[in-house]
Structures are given as C-alpha cells and as structure tokens.
Amino acid sequence: xxKEGLKFGFLDGVVSDNxxxxxxxxxxxxxxxxLPSMTLESRRLCRKTxxxxxxxxxxxxxxxxxxxxxxxxxxxxxxxxACLDAIRASFELSSFDEGMETEKNLFNDxxxxxxxxxxxxxxxxxxxxxxxxxxxxxxxxxxxxxGKGTIGVIGAGTMGRGIAISFLRAGFGPLTLVDVNPKGxxxxxxxxxxxxxxxxxxxxxxxxxxxxxxxxxxxSTNLSSLADCDLIVEAVFENLKVKRDIFSxxxxxxxxxxxxxxxxxxxxxxDAIASSLSPxxxxxxxxxxxxxxAHIMKLVExxxxxxxxxxxxxxxRVVTKRIRKVPVVVGNCxxxxxxxxLHPYTSExxxxxxxxxxxxxxxxxxxxxxxxxxxxxxMAVGPFVMSDIAGNDIGYNIRRxxxxxxxxxxxxxxxxxxxxxxxxxxxxxxxxxxxVGQKAKMGWYNYDPKVGKGRKPLPxxxxxxxxxxxxxxSPQQGTKLSQDxxxxxxxxxxxxxxxxxxxxxxxxxxxxxxxxYLYGYGWPAWRGGPMFW
Numbered sequence: 001x002x003k004e005g006l007k008f009g010f011l012d013g014v015v016s017d018n019x020x021x022x023x024x025x026x027x028x029x030x031x032x033x034x035l036p037s038m039t040l041e042s043r044r045l046c047r048k049t050x051x052x053x054x055x056x057x058x059x060x061x062x063x064x065x066x067x068x069x070x071x072x073x074x075x076x077x078x079x080x081x082a083c084l085d086a087i088r089a090s091f092e093l094s095s096f097d098e099g100m101e102t103e104k105n106l107f108n109d110x111x112x113x114x115x116x117x118x119x120x121x122x123x124x125x126x127x128x129x130x131x132x133x134x135x136x137x138x139x140x141x142x143x144x145x146x147g148k149g150t151i152g153v154i155g156a157g158t159m160g161r162g163i164a165i166s167f168l169r170a171g172f173g174p175l176t177l178v179d180v181n182p183k184g185x186x187x188x189x190x191x192x193x194x195x196x197x198x199x200x201x202x203x204x205x206x207x208x209x210x211x212x213x214x215x216x217x218x219x220s221t222n223l224s225s226l227a228d229c230d231l232i233v234e235a236v237f238e239n240l241k242v243k244r245d246i247f248s249x250x251x252x253x254x255x256x257x258x259x260x261x262x263x264x265x266x267x268x269x270x271d272a273i274a275s276s277l278s279p280x281x282x283x284x285x286x287x288x289x290x291x292x293x294a295h296i297m298k299l300v301e302x303x304x305x306x307x308x309x310x311x312x313x314x315x316x317r318v319v320t321k322r323i324r325k326v327p328v329v330v331g332n333c334x335x336x337x338x339x340x341x342l343h344p345y346t347s348e349x350x351x352x353x354x355x356x357x358x359x360x361x362x363x364x365x366x367x368x369x370x371x372x373x374x375x376x377x378x379m380a381v382g383p384f385v386m387s388d389i390a391g392n393d394i395g396y397n398i399r400r401x402x403x404x405x406x407x408x409x410x411x412x413x414x415x416x417x418x419x420x421x422x423x424x425x426x427x428x429x430x431x432x433x434x435x436v437g438q439k440a441k442m443g444w445y446n447y448d449p450k451v452g453k454g455r456k457p458l459p460x461x462x463x464x465x466x467x468x469x470x471x472x473x474s475p476q477q478g479t480k481l482s483q484d485x486x487x488x489x490x491x492x493x494x495x496x497x498x499x500x501x502x503x504x505x506x507x508x509x510x511x512x513x514x515x516x517y518l519y520g521y522g523w524p525a526w527r528g529g530p531m532f533w
Contacts, residue, residue, distance in 0.1 A: 009048060050091040059091045075378060076526030078116045082106045119528030123518060126511035126529070130328045131321055144260075145318040149230035151175040154223070154246060156188025159264055160235040162294025164217070165192055169205065169295075170323040173216025176225050189219050195295065223249050230256065231319065233288055235264040238397075240272060247276040247285070257281065260312060262288040263303075266339055267398065270305040270332045283309035286316060289336060290325075291520045299519035300325045301336050326519050331506035334402075338516045340501065341530070344493035346395065347422075349383040352489055354423040357467040358477040363486075365444050365463065371486035380522025383490060385457055388443035393436040396427060425470045429463065495530045502531075 005011035015024040041047065050059065057065075063084055070084065071077035089102040110117040143149050151172050153164045156179035164177050177192070179185040196213055199205045205213075218225070223246070226232055232254070234246055243263060250261055257280065263273050266289055274285040287303025300320045304313060313329055320327035330337045349368055356363035369382025387395065399405050403416035405427055429435040429444075437443035438455060445457035471477045481489070498513045507513050514529020527533050 009045070012043070046096040060088075063088050075374075076116060076524060078114050078526075079110055079120065082110055116526040119526050119532060122511070122528045122532050123514065123525050126515050127326060129509065130512050130515045131317065131326060142315045142318070144230055144315055145322065147171040147322055150228055152178065152226035152229040152232035153235060154178045154226075154232065155235035155237075155264075156181075156185045156219075157235070157237070158292060159290060159294055160233075161188045161191050161195075162292065162296070163233050163235055163264065163290055164188075165195055165295035166290075166323045166325065168192070168196065168213045168216060169199075171209075171213075172323075173213070174218055175216050176218040176220055176229070178220050178223060178225060180221055182221055185219050185221060189217065192217060224253055226250070227253050227255050229254060229259055231260040231262065233262045233264055235290075238265060238268060240268050243268065243273050244276040247273055251277045251281060258284055260315065261285045262316070264288060264290055265303075267335050269334075270303045271307070274305050274307060279307075282307035284312050286312060287332070287336070288316060288320075291338075297520065298324070298326045299338075299516060300327050301338060301516065301520075302327050302329045303332055303336055304329055305332055326515060328512050328516050329508070330512070330516075331504070333501075333504070333506050337498075337501055337507050337513055338520050340506075341494045341497045341513075341517075342521070343398075344497050345490055346383050346387060347420075348493045349490045350426050351421060351423055352481070352486065353467050354425050354470040355474045355476045356471070356479045356481055358471040358474075359468060361480070362467070362471065362478040363481055364459075365467075366457070366459065367480075368486055368490070369457075371483040372490060374524075376483050377487050377491075378524030378527060384444035388437040388445060388447075388457070391437045391439060392426065392430050392443050396430040399427070423470055425466060429466060433462070433466070435460075435463070491530070491533075495533070498531050 002011065002014045006014060013024065013028055015021050019027075066084060067081075070080045073081050086099075086103040086106055089099045093099050093102065147170055149172060151167050151174075153160050153167070153175065156177055160177065160179070164175055167173075167175055177185065177188055179188060193214060196205065196210060200207050200210050220226075232250060234243060236242055236246065243265065247261060247263075254261070261277065261281065261284060263270060263285075265273065265287055270285070270287045274282045277285055282305070286305055286308045287301065289301035289303060291297035291299050302313060302316050302320065317327045317329070328337075334340060335343065349372075352363060352368060353365065365384050369384050370376060371382070372379050373382040373385070374380060381389070396405075400414075403414040404420065404422070405414050406412065406424065407414070408431060433442075434440060435442045435444070438447050441447045441449070441454065442460065442462075444460070444463060446460045446462075447454050447456070448458060451458065498507075498510070501507050501513065502510060507516075510531035511529070513531050514523075517523035517530050518525055523529055
C-alpha cells in the first residue's frame with residue numbers, strides 16, 4: 001500500500017486528498033530544486049541499506065518462511081525461487097552493485113537456460129494469440145462486447161448455473177434461466193443466488209453490485225421467454241435430438257435474426273445442431289463449450305460450424321473475454337480438441353493396467369495417477385482420479401455412442417472397435433459393478449464420506465480383482481514401470497492426437513491446443529502445454 005511504501009522508503013510522498021497526481025509531482029519537483037544535490041543523492045534507494053529485520057523478524061528467517069510457500073525448483077518454481085535469491089542478495093551482500101550483479105545473473109540464467117522460463121513465456125504469448133480477434137470491427141462495436149444485451153441460458157443444471165453466474169458477474173442482463181423442470185429451475189436459481197452472495201462475503205464482488213446482479217436474474221419454464229434475447233446458450237444434457245428440438249423452437253421464437261444461438265455441447269456435431277435452424281440463422285450458430293464448473297474454469301472452446309460467420313466468432317470471442325474467460329476457436333469434430341485428445345490418454349492409462357497390473361507386484365492405479373499427477377509430472381490430477389471426478393459413466397456412454405462397446409444382450413463387439421487396441425476393463429466396472437465415480441462413492445477408487453469429505457481416493461480391493469482378471473494373460477503382468485515410462489505411455493498418445501487435429505485444421509495453431517490443456521485440463525504451465533512439451 002501507499003502507507004507501506006512511505007514507511008519502507010520506496011516512496012517520497014503520496015497524493016493528498018485535495019490535489020491531483022500532477023499537482024503532487026509539481027510540488028515535489030519544486031521542493032527538490034531548492035535542495036542541495038547531496039541531499040537528493042542520499043535519498044536514492046541504491047544508497048540505502050536494508051534493515052536487519054522487519055517488524056521483529058530477521059530477514060533470513062522471513063526468506064526461509066517465504067520459501068515454504070514456493071513450489072520446488074524442479075516443479076515450476078525456478079523463477080519464484082530466483083526472486084527469493086535476489087531478495088537474499090539485497091541483505092547478504094555488502095553492496096548495492098553486488099546485489100544488482102546477482103540479480104542480473106539470475107535473470108539471464110532464467111532467460112537463456114531455463115526450460116521452465118521458455119514454457120512460461122510461450123504460455124504468455126499463446127494466451128494472447130488465442131484470444132485475439134480477426135481485426136474486424138463488428139465484434140468490438142456490438143453491444144454485447146460492452147456487457148450490454150439480453151442473455152438466455154437453457155438448462156438449470158450444473159453447467160447452466162455456472163454459465164449464468166459468469167454472465168451475471170460480468171454485468172450482463174437481464175438474464176433468463178429456462179428449464180422445463182420447475183424443481184430443477186428453483187434449485188438452479190437458489191444456487192446462483194447463494195454463489196453470488198458467497199462471493200460478496202469473500203470480497204470478490206462489491207456488495208453494492210449484488211442487488212443489481214440478482215435483479216437481472218429471471219427464470220422461466222417456457223422457451224418463449226427468450227424471444228427478445230441477443231445471445232442464448234443452450235446447456236442441456238448431451239442428446240442430439242433434444243438439442244435439435246430446442247434450436248428448432250428457438251428458430252421460430254427468437255425475434256432478432258442476428259441473435260447468437262450457441263450450444264454448450266462437449267462432443268456433439270455443431271453442424272447437426274445448426275441444421276435445425278433456417279439457413280439465414282446458421283451463420284449466428286456456434287458451439288460455446290464451457291468447462292465444469294463453468295463459473296470457475298477459465299477455458300471456453302468456441303466451436304466453428306461450417307456456416308458460422310467470422311463476425312459471429314469475433315463477437316463470441318469478445319463476449320468470452322468480457323466474462324473473464326479465455327476463448328479458443330476450434331473446428332467441429334467429435335470431442336472438438338480437448339475431449340478428443342482425452343480419449344487416447346484415458347484409453348492408454350487403462351491399457352497400462354491390463355498389461356502391467358496384477359497383484360501387489362503389478363502396476364497399481366495409484367501409481368499411474370502419482371506419475372502423471374502434481375507430485376511428479378505436474379497435471380492437476382491423474383487420469384483415474386479425473387475420471388472418477390467427471391463420472392466414469394460419461395466415457396462409457398461416449399464409447400457406446402461410438403459403437404465400440406460389446407452389446408450386453410447379444411455379446412457382439414461394437415462395429416467400430418476393429419482397429420482399436422482395447423480392453424473392456426473400464427466397461428465392466430461401469431456396466432456390471434456400477435462404479436461410476438465419486439458420485440457413487442466408488443469408481444477406480446473407493447470414497448468414504450468420513451474421509452476427506454468423500455473426495456479422498458482410497459484403494460479398492462474390488463478393482464484390484466478386476467485388474468487381476470484382465471491382466472492375467474498379459475506377458476507383462478505383475479511388472480512395474482518407472483514414472484517416466486508411465487508418463488510417456490499415457491501422454492504420447494494425447495500429443496499424437498494433437499498433431500492429427502492440427503493436420504485436419506481443427507486447431508489453427510499448436511499454441512491453441514496448449515492453452516486448451518492449460519486452462520481446461522490442468523496441464524502444468526511450467527511445461528508449456530502438450531504441443532510445446
């Protein structure tokens with residue numbers, strides 16, 4: 001703060017209540033003219049000495065205390081630790097010049113030799129590149145770009161609630177939340193109100209703005225309430241027929257012909273959804289894929305349909321940044337970019353267990369997660385914890401829709417499995433054992449409500465038996481792998497899929513994929529993203 005700056009000698013003065021910054025600067029300039037040069041020279045920071053302690057705590061002890069909160073040097077903490085080293089030099093070395101030389105050497109080492117430094121700089125520019133518009137003016141002058149416009153959100157479930165919160169926090173409104181289920185709608189509205197009120201208590205939203213946000217929130221069970229909207233985000237469950245029916249109704253109900261009609265689908269064909277609209281509306285239809293929880297996660301995949309107008313993409317980009325998200329424009333394909341790359345990643349992790357698992361000597365679920373997770377490679381969570389959080393039934397249903405699963409009635413293998421390396425381990429745990437994840441208190445792990453609020457992964461003897469069953473005929477059964485081998489096995493397929501996506505033009509730049517995985521899937525920033533890595 002200004003007071004602290006004055007106290008420690010970083011500032012000479014602070015603007016008073018009855019003057020401007022310019023008036024204050026002129027006052028100090030006039031004052032210095034009247035002072036002898038030696039007086040000014042003595043006031044230079046380079047002439048000052050660092051006090052031996054701050055508020056009763058030795059400088060060295062303060063640095064040691066700060067060190068405890070920094071990430072290790074080999075886990076993304078090189079630059080933070082270098083900053084602390086520079087601070088130590090200010091009081092451990094005998095002169096200002098020696099301290100500056102130390103700081104210069106630390107900076108140059110990070111600039112020229114640190115792979116982490118290169119990764120952080122790559123991410124810095126990649127984010128700005130992915131968020132930049134095409135340069136057309138329409139996106140910037142559209143009222144939506146200024147936080148003005150009527151918003152509609154269809155679906156009061158987890159995603160719809162989070163999307164509504166994001167728009168309300170950014171000052172958009174009125175916003176109408178629509179759901180055909182009155183109980184679900186009421187629960188959604190109450191959830192939105194509680195989150196916004198909670199953010200006021202935490203100081204994230206000024207109390208003076210809360211009343212306006214809540215007054216902007218409307219609710220309805222009828223799509224006709226969205227007739228005057230400028231932008232509508234559909235966020236119902238992943239069923240193409242349901243989504244097409246909704247867009248067909250919007251085609252008739254929405255009055256503005258240039259209203260943006262967007263789908264939060266995570267995997268479905270945006271063109272198939274847009275085909276429910278009249279030809280003149282299809283240019284204003286696109287995907288706006290938020291990540292759960294939508295009011296927290298920063299990433300939005302902006303999915304470009306074959307008819308989506310460039311101006312529409314620009315407006316969506318600007319609106320996404322307005323709600324403090326990071327937009328990345330991607331092409332239309334199954335799973336788009338993020339979820340498409342996720343499939344070979346999770347498949348390979350499961351194949352590892354079926355090949356190297358088996359008994360206590362074999363590869364364990366927790367060992368795969370430990371290698372990929374925060375303590376080694378650096379992902380926010382490993383593949384099996386991630387699947388349990390998201391719900392193992394989601395992947396199961398996607399595999400069923402793709403025609404990969406074995407038909408439980410006929411026993412016949414799905415027609416689209418022929419060219420795949422495959423194990424039915426993950427299918428059986430869902431289909432026969434009901435192990436769908438944390439929501440069922442059992443998935444790849446067991447979950448006890450009394451332990452870690454029901455979120456701490458606990459070993460499952462039942463899952464170990466299933467792994468033993470599927471690995472019994474593998475030549476590698478009961479074999480351990482190094483952490484590096486595990487990382488390479490599960491992440492190289494993900495990276496390879498990224499190259500296919502670039503080849504097909506689904507993503508326009510490798511850095512776009514890196515941003516998607518940084519903000520949507522917990523990739524460690526100090527590794528720069530999967531394509532940089």
